[in-house]
Amino acid sequence: MTMINDTLDVAREAPKSRSFSKPFWDATREKKLLLQYDPVVGKFQFFPRATSIYTGRRNLEWRESAGVGAIHSFTIARRARPPFQGKEPFFIAVITLDEGVNVMGNMVDCALDEMKIGLRVKPYWSPLPDGTHLLMFTPQR
Amino acid sequence: MALRDNAIVGFAETRIVEKSDRDVWELGAEILETLLDRTGFEKGEIDGLILSSSMTGAGNCFWSQATADQLALEVDFCQTVDIGGCSPVGAVARACAAIDAGLCTTVLCLFADTQSAETNQRLRHFQAEWTLPLGLMGPPAAFGFISNRYEHQFGLDYSMLGKLAVAQRNHALLNDNACEKLRKPITIDDYLKSRMIADPVRLLDSVMVCDGASGIIVTSRKNAARKGLNKIVTPIGYGERTTYRASEAIVDVTETGHMVAGQRAFAQAGLSPSDIASFHPYDDFIIAILLQMEMLGFCKHGQGCNFIRERSFAIDGDLPLNTGGGQISAGQCGLAGGGTNLIEAVRQLFGEGGARQVANTRNALVTGIGGIPYARNWNSSVVMILTPEG
Numbered sequence A: 001m002t003m004i005n006d007t008l009d010v011a012r013e014a015p016k017s018r019s020f021s022k023p024f025w026d027a028t029r030e031k032k033l034l035l036q037y038d039p040v041v042g043k044f045q046f047f048p049r050a051t052s053i054y055t056g057r058r059n060l061e062w063r064e065s066a067g068v069g070a071i072h073s074f075t076i077a078r079r080a081r082p083p084f085q086g087k088e089p090f091f092i093a094v095i096t097l098d099e100g101v102n103v104m105g106n107m108v109d110c111a112l113d114e115m116k117i118g119l120r121v122k123p124y125w126s127p128l129p130d131g132t133h134l135l136m137f138t139p140q141r
Numbered sequence B: 001m002a003l004r005d006n007a008i009v010g011f012a013e014t015r016i017v018e019k020s021d022r023d024v025w026e027l028g029a030e031i032l033e034t035l036l037d038r039t040g041f042e043k044g045e046i047d048g049l050i051l052s053s054s055m056t057g058a059g060n061c062f063w064s065q066a067t068a069d070q071l072a073l074e075v076d077f078c079q080t081v082d083i084g085g086c087s088p089v090g091a092v093a094r095a096c097a098a099i100d101a102g103l104c105t106t107v108l109c110l111f112a113d114t115q116s117a118e119t120n121q122r123l124r125h126f127q128a129e130w131t132l133p134l135g136l137m138g139p140p141a142a143f144g145f146i147s148n149r150y151e152h153q154f155g156l157d158y159s160m161l162g163k164l165a166v167a168q169r170n171h172a173l174l175n176d177n178a179c180e181k182l183r184k185p186i187t188i189d190d191y192l193k194s195r196m197i198a199d200p201v202r203l204l205d206s207v208m209v210c211d212g213a214s215g216i217i218v219t220s221r222k223n224a225a226r227k228g229l230n231k232i233v234t235p236i237g238y239g240e241r242t243t244y245r246a247s248e249a250i251v252d253v254t255e256t257g258h259m260v261a262g263q264r265a266f267a268q269a270g271l272s273p274s275d276i277a278s279f280h281p282y283d284d285f286i287i288a289i290l291l292q293m294e295m296l297g298f299c300k301h302g303q304g305c306n307f308i309r310e311r312s313f314a315i316d317g318d319l320p321l322n323t324g325g326g327q328i329s330a331g332q333c334g335l336a337g338g339g340t341n342l343i344e345a346v347r348q349l350f351g352e353g354g355a356r357q358v359a360n361t362r363n364a365l366v367t368g369i370g371g372i373p374y375a376r377n378w379n380s381s382v383v384m385i386l387t388p389e390g
Helices: A022-028 B024-039 B063-070 B084-100 B139-154 B158-172 B188-193 B221-226 B258-269 B286-295 B304-310 B326-330 B338-349
Strands: A033-038 A043-045 A061-065 A069-077 A090-097 A102-106 A120-127 A133-139 B006-013 B048-051 B077-080 B106-113 B196-198 B212-220 B234-242 B364-370 B380-387
Touching: A022 A033, A022 A061, A022 A133, A069 A120, A069 B139, A069 B196, A090 B139, A102 A133, B006 B024, B006 B084, B006 B221, B006 B234, B006 B338, B024 B063, B024 B106, B024 B212, B048 B063, B048 B084, B063 B077, B077 B084, B084 B106, B084 B212, B084 B234, B084 B338, B084 B364, B084 B380, B106 B338, B139 B196, B139 B286, B158 B188, B158 B286, B158 B304, B158 B326, B212 B221, B212 B338, B234 B258, B258 B286, B258 B380, B286 B304, B326 B338, B338 B364, B338 B380
Parallel strands: B048 B077, B048 B106
Antiparallel strands: A033 A043, A033 A061, A069 A090, A090 A102, A120 A133, B006 B212, B106 B212, B234 B380, B364 B380
16 A cells, blocks of 8 residues: 655745735644635635735635635645655645635645545644644544 | 737747757747748838747746847837746737737747746745645646546546547657657557656656747738738637636636636637637646536536547547647647647648648637646636638
Protein backbone atom coordinates (compact mmCIF):
# COMPACT_ATOMS: atom_id res chain seq x y z
CA MET A 1 0.00 0.00 0.00
CA THR A 2 1.23 3.49 -0.80
CA MET A 3 2.38 5.31 2.33
CA ILE A 4 1.05 8.85 2.45
CA ASN A 5 3.10 11.36 4.45
CA ASP A 6 1.49 13.95 6.68
CA THR A 7 4.06 16.76 5.98
CA LEU A 8 4.15 17.67 9.70
CA ASP A 9 7.96 17.53 9.63
CA VAL A 10 8.29 19.92 6.67
CA ALA A 11 10.19 23.06 7.71
CA ARG A 12 7.69 25.65 6.50
CA GLU A 13 8.05 29.38 6.85
CA ALA A 14 5.07 31.35 8.09
CA PRO A 15 3.33 33.01 5.14
CA LYS A 16 3.26 36.79 5.01
CA SER A 17 -0.27 38.02 5.57
CA ARG A 18 -1.96 40.94 3.81
CA SER A 19 -3.63 43.91 5.49
CA PHE A 20 -7.03 42.25 5.09
CA SER A 21 -6.00 38.67 5.99
CA LYS A 22 -4.08 39.48 9.18
CA PRO A 23 -7.04 38.70 11.52
CA PHE A 24 -7.13 35.17 10.08
CA TRP A 25 -3.46 34.52 10.82
CA ASP A 26 -3.58 36.24 14.23
CA ALA A 27 -6.43 33.93 15.28
CA THR A 28 -4.42 30.85 14.34
CA ARG A 29 -2.07 31.64 17.24
CA GLU A 30 -4.87 30.32 19.46
CA LYS A 31 -5.78 27.59 16.95
CA LYS A 32 -8.93 29.42 16.02
CA LEU A 33 -10.33 29.42 12.50
CA LEU A 34 -11.90 32.73 11.45
CA LEU A 35 -13.94 33.03 8.27
CA GLN A 36 -15.16 36.19 6.60
CA TYR A 37 -18.94 36.55 6.75
CA ASP A 38 -21.12 38.88 4.70
CA PRO A 39 -24.10 39.79 6.92
CA VAL A 40 -26.09 41.24 4.00
CA VAL A 41 -26.32 37.96 2.11
CA GLY A 42 -25.71 35.74 5.15
CA LYS A 43 -22.86 33.82 3.52
CA PHE A 44 -19.24 33.00 4.27
CA GLN A 45 -16.24 33.22 1.94
CA PHE A 46 -12.70 31.82 1.79
CA PHE A 47 -9.85 32.72 1.23
CA PRO A 48 -9.98 36.13 2.96
CA ARG A 49 -10.44 38.98 0.52
CA ALA A 50 -10.59 42.77 0.79
CA THR A 51 -14.18 42.70 -0.47
CA SER A 52 -17.32 40.60 -0.29
CA ILE A 53 -17.38 38.25 -3.27
CA TYR A 54 -21.17 38.56 -3.16
CA THR A 55 -21.74 42.30 -3.17
CA GLY A 56 -18.43 44.07 -3.86
CA ARG A 57 -18.84 45.91 -0.55
CA ARG A 58 -16.51 45.80 2.43
CA ASN A 59 -18.92 45.24 5.32
CA LEU A 60 -17.39 41.87 6.18
CA GLU A 61 -17.34 40.34 9.66
CA TRP A 62 -15.04 37.67 11.07
CA ARG A 63 -16.80 34.64 12.55
CA GLU A 64 -15.25 31.64 14.21
CA SER A 65 -15.67 28.27 12.51
CA ALA A 66 -15.32 24.79 14.02
CA GLY A 67 -13.41 23.88 10.86
CA VAL A 68 -15.45 20.75 10.37
CA GLY A 69 -16.51 19.58 6.94
CA ALA A 70 -16.16 16.96 4.22
CA ILE A 71 -13.63 16.20 1.50
CA HIS A 72 -14.75 17.91 -1.75
CA SER A 73 -11.83 16.64 -3.82
CA PHE A 74 -8.14 15.77 -3.36
CA THR A 75 -4.91 14.96 -5.08
CA ILE A 76 -1.72 13.18 -4.11
CA ALA A 77 1.40 15.27 -4.70
CA ARG A 78 4.07 12.97 -6.15
CA ARG A 79 6.51 15.76 -6.91
CA ALA A 80 7.30 18.81 -4.84
CA ARG A 81 9.77 21.63 -4.45
CA PRO A 82 11.81 22.29 -1.32
CA PRO A 83 11.05 22.13 1.57
CA PHE A 84 8.49 19.48 0.51
CA GLN A 85 10.93 17.61 -1.73
CA GLY A 86 11.54 14.12 -0.34
CA LYS A 87 8.27 14.22 1.65
CA GLU A 88 6.17 12.95 -1.26
CA PRO A 89 3.66 11.48 -1.60
CA PHE A 90 1.30 13.62 0.45
CA PHE A 91 -2.34 14.65 0.21
CA ILE A 92 -3.60 18.06 -0.75
CA ALA A 93 -7.34 18.18 -0.18
CA VAL A 94 -10.18 20.59 -0.84
CA ILE A 95 -12.59 20.53 2.10
CA THR A 96 -16.11 21.93 2.06
CA LEU A 97 -16.61 23.35 5.54
CA ASP A 98 -20.09 23.15 7.03
CA GLU A 99 -20.29 26.95 6.63
CA GLY A 100 -20.30 26.50 2.83
CA VAL A 101 -16.79 27.44 1.77
CA ASN A 102 -13.98 25.41 0.22
CA VAL A 103 -10.65 25.37 2.06
CA MET A 104 -7.49 23.55 0.99
CA GLY A 105 -5.22 21.68 3.37
CA ASN A 106 -2.81 18.80 3.92
CA MET A 107 -4.08 15.66 5.66
CA VAL A 108 -2.75 14.23 8.91
CA ASP A 109 -3.20 10.59 9.93
CA CYS A 110 -5.17 9.71 6.81
CA ALA A 111 -4.45 6.44 5.01
CA LEU A 112 -4.77 6.14 1.24
CA ASP A 113 -7.68 3.73 1.44
CA GLU A 114 -9.50 5.97 3.92
CA MET A 115 -9.41 9.02 1.67
CA LYS A 116 -12.53 9.59 -0.36
CA ILE A 117 -14.78 12.43 -1.43
CA GLY A 118 -17.32 12.96 1.34
CA LEU A 119 -14.98 11.86 4.18
CA ARG A 120 -15.75 13.95 7.29
CA VAL A 121 -12.76 15.86 8.63
CA LYS A 122 -11.83 18.18 11.49
CA PRO A 123 -9.00 20.70 11.89
CA TYR A 124 -5.44 19.85 12.84
CA TRP A 125 -3.25 22.85 13.62
CA SER A 126 0.44 22.56 12.72
CA PRO A 127 2.76 25.09 14.39
CA LEU A 128 4.63 27.63 12.27
CA PRO A 129 7.88 29.32 13.40
CA ASP A 130 6.26 32.69 14.24
CA GLY A 131 3.67 31.28 16.64
CA THR A 132 0.85 31.10 14.10
CA HIS A 133 -0.51 27.76 12.92
CA LEU A 134 -1.20 26.19 9.56
CA LEU A 135 -4.65 24.69 9.11
CA MET A 136 -4.51 21.00 8.22
CA PHE A 137 -7.23 18.38 8.46
CA THR A 138 -7.60 14.89 9.91
CA PRO A 139 -10.42 12.34 9.58
CA GLN A 140 -13.23 12.73 12.10
CA ARG A 141 -13.43 9.25 13.61
CA MET B 1 -17.81 47.26 -38.15
CA ALA B 2 -17.48 43.88 -36.54
CA LEU B 3 -15.06 41.10 -35.71
CA ARG B 4 -15.61 39.58 -39.14
CA ASP B 5 -14.58 42.75 -40.96
CA ASN B 6 -11.02 41.83 -40.06
CA ALA B 7 -8.71 39.10 -41.25
CA ILE B 8 -5.64 37.12 -40.34
CA VAL B 9 -3.46 37.50 -43.42
CA GLY B 10 -0.39 35.54 -42.37
CA PHE B 11 0.96 33.23 -39.70
CA ALA B 12 4.42 32.22 -38.53
CA GLU B 13 5.80 29.79 -35.97
CA THR B 14 9.28 28.88 -34.75
CA ARG B 15 10.31 25.38 -33.81
CA ILE B 16 9.41 24.48 -30.24
CA VAL B 17 12.49 23.56 -28.21
CA GLU B 18 13.59 22.86 -24.66
CA LYS B 19 15.79 25.57 -23.14
CA SER B 20 16.21 27.77 -26.19
CA ASP B 21 19.71 29.13 -26.74
CA ARG B 22 18.12 31.92 -28.78
CA ASP B 23 16.83 35.01 -26.97
CA VAL B 24 13.07 35.64 -26.84
CA TRP B 25 13.54 38.79 -28.98
CA GLU B 26 15.46 36.77 -31.58
CA LEU B 27 12.44 34.45 -31.78
CA GLY B 28 10.24 37.53 -32.11
CA ALA B 29 12.45 38.82 -34.94
CA GLU B 30 12.10 35.50 -36.77
CA ILE B 31 8.30 35.75 -36.53
CA LEU B 32 8.33 39.37 -37.76
CA GLU B 33 10.58 38.60 -40.74
CA THR B 34 8.56 35.52 -41.73
CA LEU B 35 5.32 37.49 -41.58
CA LEU B 36 6.73 40.34 -43.69
CA ASP B 37 7.95 37.80 -46.27
CA ARG B 38 4.65 35.97 -46.36
CA THR B 39 2.29 38.96 -46.49
CA GLY B 40 4.31 41.49 -48.46
CA PHE B 41 3.74 44.12 -45.79
CA GLU B 42 6.60 46.54 -45.14
CA LYS B 43 7.66 46.89 -41.52
CA GLY B 44 6.43 50.51 -41.55
CA GLU B 45 2.91 49.40 -42.40
CA ILE B 46 2.55 47.59 -39.06
CA ASP B 47 0.97 50.18 -36.78
CA GLY B 48 -0.19 47.95 -33.92
CA LEU B 49 1.60 45.48 -31.66
CA ILE B 50 -0.16 43.10 -29.28
CA LEU B 51 1.86 40.62 -27.24
CA SER B 52 0.70 37.57 -25.37
CA SER B 53 1.63 36.97 -21.76
CA SER B 54 5.20 35.73 -21.41
CA MET B 55 7.07 34.31 -18.42
CA THR B 56 10.26 35.73 -19.92
CA GLY B 57 8.59 39.09 -20.44
CA ALA B 58 7.15 39.03 -16.92
CA GLY B 59 10.39 40.58 -15.66
CA ASN B 60 9.55 43.81 -17.46
CA CYS B 61 6.37 45.76 -16.76
CA PHE B 62 7.07 47.69 -20.00
CA TRP B 63 7.02 44.45 -22.01
CA SER B 64 5.11 45.57 -25.11
CA GLN B 65 7.02 48.87 -25.34
CA ALA B 66 10.36 47.16 -24.85
CA THR B 67 9.54 44.62 -27.55
CA ALA B 68 8.35 47.32 -29.96
CA ASP B 69 11.68 49.05 -29.36
CA GLN B 70 13.75 45.89 -29.87
CA LEU B 71 11.94 45.12 -33.13
CA ALA B 72 11.98 48.81 -34.16
CA LEU B 73 8.23 48.92 -34.70
CA GLU B 74 6.69 52.41 -34.67
CA VAL B 75 3.09 51.80 -33.67
CA ASP B 76 -0.12 53.60 -32.70
CA PHE B 77 -1.39 50.79 -30.48
CA CYS B 78 0.80 48.77 -28.15
CA GLN B 79 -0.19 46.38 -25.40
CA THR B 80 0.37 43.06 -23.66
CA VAL B 81 -2.61 40.79 -23.02
CA ASP B 82 -2.17 39.26 -19.58
CA ILE B 83 -4.80 36.54 -19.38
CA GLY B 84 -2.24 33.74 -19.55
CA GLY B 85 -2.99 30.90 -21.94
CA CYS B 86 -5.98 32.86 -23.26
CA SER B 87 -3.80 35.75 -24.33
CA PRO B 88 -2.93 34.68 -27.93
CA VAL B 89 -6.56 34.14 -28.95
CA GLY B 90 -7.53 37.15 -26.83
CA ALA B 91 -4.94 39.18 -28.76
CA VAL B 92 -6.73 38.44 -32.05
CA ALA B 93 -10.02 39.76 -30.64
CA ARG B 94 -8.29 42.85 -29.27
CA ALA B 95 -6.54 43.46 -32.59
CA CYS B 96 -9.92 43.38 -34.35
CA ALA B 97 -11.42 45.72 -31.76
CA ALA B 98 -8.53 48.18 -32.08
CA ILE B 99 -8.81 48.14 -35.90
CA ASP B 100 -12.60 48.56 -35.72
CA ALA B 101 -12.14 51.50 -33.34
CA GLY B 102 -9.80 53.17 -35.82
CA LEU B 103 -6.81 53.06 -33.49
CA CYS B 104 -4.64 51.24 -36.04
CA THR B 105 -4.95 49.26 -39.28
CA THR B 106 -2.41 46.44 -39.29
CA VAL B 107 -1.50 44.61 -36.10
CA LEU B 108 1.34 42.20 -35.36
CA CYS B 109 0.13 39.75 -32.71
CA LEU B 110 3.28 38.19 -31.30
CA PHE B 111 3.32 35.26 -28.90
CA ALA B 112 6.86 34.66 -27.64
CA ASP B 113 8.06 33.01 -24.46
CA THR B 114 11.25 31.24 -23.45
CA GLN B 115 9.98 30.11 -20.06
CA SER B 116 12.17 26.99 -19.89
CA ALA B 117 15.35 28.99 -20.55
CA GLU B 118 14.48 32.22 -18.75
CA THR B 119 11.52 32.65 -16.46
CA ASN B 120 11.13 36.01 -14.74
CA GLN B 121 7.79 35.47 -13.06
CA ARG B 122 7.26 36.87 -9.61
CA LEU B 123 3.58 36.43 -9.03
CA ARG B 124 1.63 38.60 -6.65
CA HIS B 125 -1.04 36.05 -6.00
CA PHE B 126 -2.98 34.10 -3.41
CA GLN B 127 -0.49 31.27 -3.67
CA ALA B 128 2.20 32.45 -1.26
CA GLU B 129 -0.36 32.71 1.50
CA TRP B 130 -2.80 29.92 0.73
CA THR B 131 -1.29 27.12 -1.36
CA LEU B 132 2.52 27.18 -1.23
CA PRO B 133 2.42 26.30 2.51
CA LEU B 134 0.63 23.10 1.45
CA GLY B 135 3.36 22.05 -0.99
CA LEU B 136 1.05 22.60 -3.95
CA MET B 137 3.06 22.79 -7.17
CA GLY B 138 0.38 24.44 -9.23
CA PRO B 139 -1.44 23.26 -12.34
CA PRO B 140 -1.01 19.45 -11.98
CA ALA B 141 -2.54 19.49 -8.48
CA ALA B 142 -5.38 21.73 -9.63
CA PHE B 143 -6.17 19.32 -12.45
CA GLY B 144 -5.88 16.45 -9.96
CA PHE B 145 -8.74 18.04 -7.96
CA ILE B 146 -10.76 18.57 -11.13
CA SER B 147 -10.21 14.98 -12.31
CA ASN B 148 -11.17 13.38 -8.99
CA ARG B 149 -14.22 15.57 -8.74
CA TYR B 150 -15.24 14.73 -12.32
CA GLU B 151 -14.82 11.02 -11.60
CA HIS B 152 -16.93 11.37 -8.45
CA GLN B 153 -19.76 13.17 -10.26
CA PHE B 154 -19.83 11.36 -13.60
CA GLY B 155 -17.36 8.47 -13.64
CA LEU B 156 -14.20 8.78 -15.73
CA ASP B 157 -12.86 6.22 -18.19
CA TYR B 158 -9.15 7.07 -18.23
CA SER B 159 -8.62 5.09 -21.43
CA MET B 160 -10.73 7.73 -23.18
CA LEU B 161 -8.32 10.43 -21.97
CA GLY B 162 -5.60 8.14 -23.31
CA LYS B 163 -7.35 8.07 -26.68
CA LEU B 164 -7.08 11.87 -26.86
CA ALA B 165 -3.41 11.76 -25.82
CA VAL B 166 -2.64 9.21 -28.53
CA ALA B 167 -4.52 11.17 -31.23
CA GLN B 168 -2.56 14.32 -30.42
CA ARG B 169 0.75 12.44 -30.29
CA ASN B 170 0.09 10.98 -33.74
CA HIS B 171 -0.37 14.52 -35.01
CA ALA B 172 2.87 15.75 -33.44
CA LEU B 173 4.71 13.03 -35.39
CA LEU B 174 3.66 14.95 -38.53
CA ASN B 175 4.70 18.34 -37.13
CA ASP B 176 8.32 19.37 -37.77
CA ASN B 177 7.96 22.31 -35.37
CA ALA B 178 6.97 20.05 -32.46
CA CYS B 179 9.53 19.50 -29.71
CA GLU B 180 11.76 16.60 -30.86
CA LYS B 181 11.67 14.88 -27.46
CA LEU B 182 7.90 14.42 -27.77
CA ARG B 183 7.85 13.06 -31.33
CA LYS B 184 7.65 9.39 -30.34
CA PRO B 185 4.50 7.30 -30.79
CA ILE B 186 2.52 6.38 -27.68
CA THR B 187 -0.30 3.92 -27.01
CA ILE B 188 -3.29 4.12 -24.66
CA ASP B 189 -1.45 1.60 -22.48
CA ASP B 190 1.61 3.90 -22.34
CA TYR B 191 -0.72 6.68 -21.23
CA LEU B 192 -2.37 4.59 -18.52
CA LYS B 193 1.00 3.35 -17.23
CA SER B 194 2.77 6.72 -17.27
CA ARG B 195 3.76 7.80 -13.80
CA MET B 196 1.47 9.82 -11.57
CA ILE B 197 2.34 13.50 -11.09
CA ALA B 198 -0.64 14.56 -8.96
CA ASP B 199 -3.12 11.67 -8.82
CA PRO B 200 -4.94 10.97 -11.04
CA VAL B 201 -2.98 13.30 -13.36
CA ARG B 202 -0.28 11.35 -15.17
CA LEU B 203 2.87 12.43 -16.94
CA LEU B 204 1.20 11.91 -20.34
CA ASP B 205 -1.71 14.12 -19.26
CA SER B 206 0.61 17.05 -18.82
CA VAL B 207 2.33 19.68 -20.94
CA MET B 208 6.08 20.06 -20.93
CA VAL B 209 7.25 23.66 -20.64
CA CYS B 210 9.28 24.62 -23.70
CA ASP B 211 10.35 27.72 -25.59
CA GLY B 212 9.12 29.14 -28.86
CA ALA B 213 7.20 31.87 -30.62
CA SER B 214 4.39 32.31 -33.08
CA GLY B 215 2.49 35.20 -34.52
CA ILE B 216 -0.03 36.50 -37.00
CA ILE B 217 -0.84 39.74 -38.79
CA VAL B 218 -4.38 41.05 -38.47
CA THR B 219 -5.69 43.80 -40.71
CA SER B 220 -9.07 44.96 -41.96
CA ARG B 221 -10.50 42.88 -44.79
CA LYS B 222 -10.69 46.06 -46.80
CA ASN B 223 -6.96 46.59 -46.34
CA ALA B 224 -6.24 42.94 -47.10
CA ALA B 225 -8.13 43.29 -50.39
CA ARG B 226 -6.28 46.52 -51.20
CA LYS B 227 -2.99 44.67 -50.68
CA GLY B 228 -4.16 41.83 -52.91
CA LEU B 229 -4.09 39.35 -50.02
CA ASN B 230 -6.85 36.90 -50.88
CA LYS B 231 -5.71 34.03 -48.67
CA ILE B 232 -7.26 35.15 -45.42
CA VAL B 233 -8.81 33.72 -42.28
CA THR B 234 -11.66 35.61 -40.66
CA PRO B 235 -12.78 35.40 -37.04
CA ILE B 236 -16.57 35.07 -37.12
CA GLY B 237 -17.30 34.37 -33.46
CA TYR B 238 -15.61 35.11 -30.15
CA GLY B 239 -16.41 34.71 -26.49
CA GLU B 240 -14.32 35.42 -23.41
CA ARG B 241 -15.03 34.97 -19.72
CA THR B 242 -12.73 35.62 -16.78
CA THR B 243 -13.43 34.46 -13.22
CA TYR B 244 -16.52 32.43 -14.06
CA ARG B 245 -18.92 32.34 -11.09
CA ALA B 246 -16.65 34.67 -9.08
CA SER B 247 -19.52 35.57 -6.74
CA GLU B 248 -20.03 32.02 -5.49
CA ALA B 249 -18.03 30.46 -2.66
CA ILE B 250 -18.15 26.94 -4.07
CA VAL B 251 -18.28 26.17 -7.77
CA ASP B 252 -18.63 22.95 -9.71
CA VAL B 253 -15.10 22.55 -11.11
CA THR B 254 -16.41 20.41 -13.98
CA GLU B 255 -18.17 23.49 -15.37
CA THR B 256 -16.09 26.26 -16.94
CA GLY B 257 -16.35 29.70 -18.50
CA HIS B 258 -16.15 28.01 -21.90
CA MET B 259 -19.87 27.34 -21.61
CA VAL B 260 -20.77 31.04 -21.78
CA ALA B 261 -17.85 31.99 -24.02
CA GLY B 262 -18.78 29.18 -26.41
CA GLN B 263 -22.46 30.13 -26.53
CA ARG B 264 -21.50 33.68 -27.47
CA ALA B 265 -18.99 32.55 -30.13
CA PHE B 266 -21.42 30.08 -31.73
CA ALA B 267 -24.24 32.65 -31.73
CA GLN B 268 -22.05 35.26 -33.45
CA ALA B 269 -20.84 32.72 -35.99
CA GLY B 270 -24.32 31.36 -36.64
CA LEU B 271 -22.93 27.85 -36.19
CA SER B 272 -23.45 24.96 -33.83
CA PRO B 273 -20.91 22.41 -32.54
CA SER B 274 -21.86 19.83 -35.18
CA ASP B 275 -20.76 22.33 -37.86
CA ILE B 276 -17.18 22.50 -36.56
CA ALA B 277 -14.67 21.09 -39.06
CA SER B 278 -11.57 20.93 -36.85
CA PHE B 279 -11.14 21.51 -33.13
CA HIS B 280 -8.05 23.12 -31.58
CA PRO B 281 -8.71 23.35 -27.84
CA TYR B 282 -6.14 24.71 -25.43
CA ASP B 283 -4.56 21.64 -23.88
CA ASP B 284 -2.49 22.01 -20.73
CA PHE B 285 -3.91 18.74 -19.37
CA ILE B 286 -5.83 16.09 -21.31
CA ILE B 287 -8.94 16.36 -19.15
CA ALA B 288 -9.21 20.03 -20.13
CA ILE B 289 -10.04 18.84 -23.67
CA LEU B 290 -12.85 16.63 -22.36
CA LEU B 291 -14.27 19.48 -20.24
CA GLN B 292 -14.20 21.85 -23.20
CA MET B 293 -15.98 19.31 -25.43
CA GLU B 294 -18.78 19.29 -22.87
CA MET B 295 -18.85 23.03 -22.22
CA LEU B 296 -18.87 23.90 -25.93
CA GLY B 297 -21.80 21.56 -26.49
CA PHE B 298 -20.13 18.85 -28.58
CA CYS B 299 -21.78 16.58 -26.03
CA LYS B 300 -23.74 16.91 -22.78
CA HIS B 301 -22.11 17.74 -19.44
CA GLY B 302 -20.76 14.49 -18.00
CA GLN B 303 -20.97 12.62 -21.33
CA GLY B 304 -17.46 13.40 -22.57
CA CYS B 305 -16.12 9.85 -22.32
CA ASN B 306 -19.01 8.45 -24.40
CA PHE B 307 -18.46 11.18 -26.98
CA ILE B 308 -14.73 10.39 -27.17
CA ARG B 309 -15.43 6.66 -27.45
CA GLU B 310 -17.68 7.17 -30.49
CA ARG B 311 -15.51 9.62 -32.44
CA SER B 312 -12.23 9.65 -34.29
CA PHE B 313 -9.97 12.63 -33.70
CA ALA B 314 -7.46 11.79 -36.44
CA ILE B 315 -6.67 14.11 -39.35
CA ASP B 316 -9.25 12.21 -41.44
CA GLY B 317 -11.57 11.56 -38.48
CA ASP B 318 -14.98 12.95 -37.51
CA LEU B 319 -13.47 15.81 -35.53
CA PRO B 320 -9.75 16.41 -36.20
CA LEU B 321 -8.23 17.43 -32.86
CA ASN B 322 -5.19 19.69 -32.36
CA THR B 323 -3.77 18.57 -35.67
CA GLY B 324 -0.23 19.72 -34.86
CA GLY B 325 -0.15 17.69 -31.65
CA GLY B 326 -1.48 20.41 -29.38
CA GLN B 327 0.70 21.74 -26.61
CA ILE B 328 0.82 18.40 -24.81
CA SER B 329 2.54 16.68 -27.73
CA ALA B 330 4.27 19.66 -29.39
CA GLY B 331 5.50 21.38 -26.20
CA GLN B 332 4.15 24.39 -24.32
CA CYS B 333 5.80 27.69 -25.22
CA GLY B 334 5.17 29.10 -21.74
CA LEU B 335 2.33 31.61 -21.63
CA ALA B 336 2.61 31.99 -25.43
CA GLY B 337 1.51 28.35 -25.72
CA GLY B 338 -2.03 29.23 -26.76
CA GLY B 339 -0.45 30.44 -30.00
CA THR B 340 0.32 26.81 -30.88
CA ASN B 341 -3.38 25.87 -31.03
CA LEU B 342 -4.29 29.14 -32.80
CA ILE B 343 -1.57 28.94 -35.46
CA GLU B 344 -2.48 25.34 -36.26
CA ALA B 345 -6.12 26.33 -36.83
CA VAL B 346 -5.03 29.16 -39.13
CA ARG B 347 -2.57 26.88 -40.95
CA GLN B 348 -5.35 24.37 -41.66
CA LEU B 349 -7.68 27.05 -43.01
CA PHE B 350 -4.86 28.40 -45.22
CA GLY B 351 -4.62 24.84 -46.60
CA GLU B 352 -0.99 24.63 -45.57
CA GLY B 353 -1.25 21.58 -43.30
CA GLY B 354 0.91 19.43 -45.60
CA ALA B 355 0.92 15.81 -44.43
CA ARG B 356 -1.59 16.70 -41.73
CA GLN B 357 -3.95 18.83 -43.84
CA VAL B 358 -7.61 18.22 -42.97
CA ALA B 359 -10.10 17.85 -45.83
CA ASN B 360 -12.81 20.06 -44.34
CA THR B 361 -11.57 23.64 -44.09
CA ARG B 362 -14.93 25.35 -43.82
CA ASN B 363 -14.05 26.51 -40.31
CA ALA B 364 -11.98 25.79 -37.18
CA LEU B 365 -12.61 26.36 -33.50
CA VAL B 366 -9.77 27.39 -31.19
CA THR B 367 -9.84 28.04 -27.45
CA GLY B 368 -7.73 29.31 -24.58
CA ILE B 369 -7.41 28.53 -20.89
CA GLY B 370 -5.64 30.94 -18.55
CA GLY B 371 -4.72 30.94 -14.88
CA ILE B 372 -5.29 28.57 -11.98
CA PRO B 373 -7.41 29.96 -9.11
CA TYR B 374 -7.94 28.66 -5.56
CA ALA B 375 -10.10 25.50 -5.49
CA ARG B 376 -11.88 26.53 -8.67
CA ASN B 377 -11.55 25.59 -12.31
CA TRP B 378 -9.50 28.12 -14.27
CA ASN B 379 -9.44 31.89 -14.42
CA SER B 380 -10.06 32.70 -18.09
CA SER B 381 -11.77 30.92 -20.97
CA VAL B 382 -11.82 32.07 -24.59
CA VAL B 383 -13.41 30.60 -27.71
CA MET B 384 -12.89 31.74 -31.30
CA ILE B 385 -14.38 30.40 -34.52
CA LEU B 386 -12.44 31.05 -37.72
CA THR B 387 -13.38 30.66 -41.36
CA PRO B 388 -11.28 30.94 -44.51
CA GLU B 389 -13.96 33.01 -46.26
CA GLY B 390 -14.82 36.63 -45.95
